[in-house]
Amino acid sequence: MQSPRTHQLVLAHVEGELAAGRLTLGGRLPGERALAEQLGISRPSVREAIRALEVLGVVRTATGSGPEAGAVIVADPAAGLGLALRLHVATSGVSVGDVVQLRLLLESWAVREAAQHPDETVLADAAALLDRMDAEPDPDRFLDLDGDFHAGLVGLAGNVLITAVMTSVRGAVRSYVGAGAARLPDWSATAARLRAEHRRIYDAVREGRADDAEREVHAHITGYYRDSGIG
């Protein structure tokens, strides 16, 4: 393996070009050969750096396009943050308890904000998810709808970064949440409680009751992790 420092030249170069506005969203990086010549490094090092940028959700490379096509600049912060968080939870560098605490903090804030500017379209989508959860007996599919419902409400707060961190955080513990469901003595009783809590959170946001929305979401999240023995 080459020196670990070489690919960092590419990362620093791309960061500088973005910061200077010479590279922008939707624009393309130079091809591999051009970048390698410009920075005086090998093409494999360029390729490794571009792959790292891809994993971070900063560029996209099209399958089948050649190495000289140039990667396209995209903005997918949730991709990079999500992968980083999942891996760090997996190494136990970060505990599930720490993740739950961050989720609680972000989501309490977000529903409070959401209650201050509820949006009819987003709320209609959220209501449709509530109806689908009413009809969903399978825990795993229920938890996916549940995640979409929470992400929709957090999105209402209008902070792209906080939405990305919150969905990443939830993704990082999704497998634990699912395993927790399997440990519950009575899923249908838990599901009934979650459905009622979701309705209360939804009503509080829709009616602009920020304090209630915050309190309900806090109780909802801590209750689930407590009952399912996670964190």
Added chain:
Amino acid sequence: MQSPRTHQLVLAHVEGELAAGRLTLGGRLPGERALAEQLGISRPSVREAIRALEVLGVVRTATGSGPEAGAVIVADPAAGLGLALRLHVATSGVSVGDVVQLRLLLESWAVREAAQHPDETVLADAAALLDRMDAEPDPDRFLDLDGDFHAGLVGLAGNVLITAVMTSVRGAVRSYVGAGAARLPDWSATAARLRAEHRRIYDAVREGRADDAEREVHAHITGYYRDSGIG
């Protein structure tokens, strides 16, 4: 460039091995050749994935060690999160205002927690940083000490993930914070105010006044961004 999907096999494999406990912190990945054979993919694809894991702060490869030495599993969540955030701020996929809002949220929570379990060693380090800031005329060096002071207090809250996100968030806007300082009409007046605010935050944490700590840190952060025209 090869299919973008091949390296993802390596990422998924490593994530699975970590989750199953077969790979742990301080342990080593198999060498490049072994991984390539095991997963039925090319060695360059393995190398790209390992580089991505390195950028995310999940493995470390030693300079000069051969490709068969195997990367060591480490836990440096702030590295991956920090780079991802800096790049997404640079693409404008995430606004500086969004970053400031997240910082405010995390740091208000953290000083409130810190006030509930102040630690003498950490507080002594924080006090030393305050003294060094008193004696530091250079804005850039002042802002670095300032960052260390805030990180120390946030660390007291005891959540590794929130500390990593907060330091990443601050790192992502560090260049804007520095540029903001240069725009201020009178740095020495601002520095005097920041010093006084830091002392008030420090005293509130040390004396266990959680509400005061939270209010002071909120005013401190919003004040600086407002006065320097950032976000």
